[in-house]
Amino acid sequence: MKSRNIALMILLSFFALMSNIVLAENNECLLIGSAAKNSTINGQSNIPLNSxxxxxxxxxxxxxxxxxxxxxxxxxxxxxxxxxxxxxxxxxxxxxxxxxxxxxxxxxxxxxxxxxYSPLGNKSKKENLNISDFIAIGKDGWVGLGGSFSNNITLSKEKEISSEYIGDFPNNSEGLNKFYSHSYTGIAVISSNVGYLKRLWNMDDDYVISTISLSSLKYMTSRGVKVGDSVKDVLKEYGGIKNTTTNGNIRYNLGEMSLSFDIDQGKVSTIEMSLTTTQE
The missing domain is CATH 2.30.30 (SH3 type barrels.)
Structure with a gap:
């Protein structure tokens, strides 16, 4: 009986030791995570050039x-x-x-x-919708939804026709969600800082591309659909993927992202990719 009690005490001591080790590791992870979240270089977060x-x-x-x-x-x-x-x-x-x-x-x-990752020259297609489906591809470059606006090489080479500050709106973190519109030939985008906290950024670290609108043949989706294609073309390229179809629109959704094809007389008239605006 005495030997059993000793064995039980050793076992309990072992579990207590392991619990303390796990607790110490969890605390260490919290401290490391906090340091990484707040880390900056010259006052800004170290954001990758390619999102x-x-x-x-x-x-x-x-x-x-x-x-x-x-x-x-x-x-x-x-x-x-x-x-x-x-x-x-x-x-x-x-x-x-x-x-x-x-x-x-x-x-x-x-x-x-x-x-x-770059979609240029990438001919592989996944069976399910994924973030690469929210990319507009041109002859010499690409623009991705949710990607960095300031680091986008393709847009930096485009001649900007117009740019406008849309406005700012308070969020739930005592900060501001800010929006800008940018127009180019055949493509228009809206940049915003929405979601900066979930990216571990400060409010004005960078702006992401939150809307992409295509109105010409200059850009197409990653599955090759472009303005002027037929409804049949859209359904063929996105075959098997669930969509919401209304009179004049075909829409695909993935989480907070949507891919929308406006249809006029059986043809794609505009293509829009957008992020849902959510409060932080």
């Missing part, structure tokens, strides 16, 4: 903070999955993955396990 990345390892693990101790159990993406890249801290990048159901999964990954 679109792709997993280049068979399994890319997620971390709650940029440290080996802070692994998220069972959370990972696989080779070829597309993600948004928001912030760099040491050897890690803060990313967001949108599942096929439209759920958002954010966390830190090792920067060496992802690489920049």
């Amino acid at each position: 679109y990345v792709v997993a280049n390892m068979n399994k890319v693990l997620f971390y709650s903070a940029p440290n080996e101790l802070c692994k998220k159990d069972g959370v990972f993406v696989i080779l070829g999955d597309y993600l948004y890249a928001y912030k760099i801290y040491k050897d890690f990048t803060y990313v967001n993955y949108i599942t096929v159901k439209g759920d958002s999964i954010s966390g830190w990954v090792k920067s060496a396990e992802i690489k920049n």
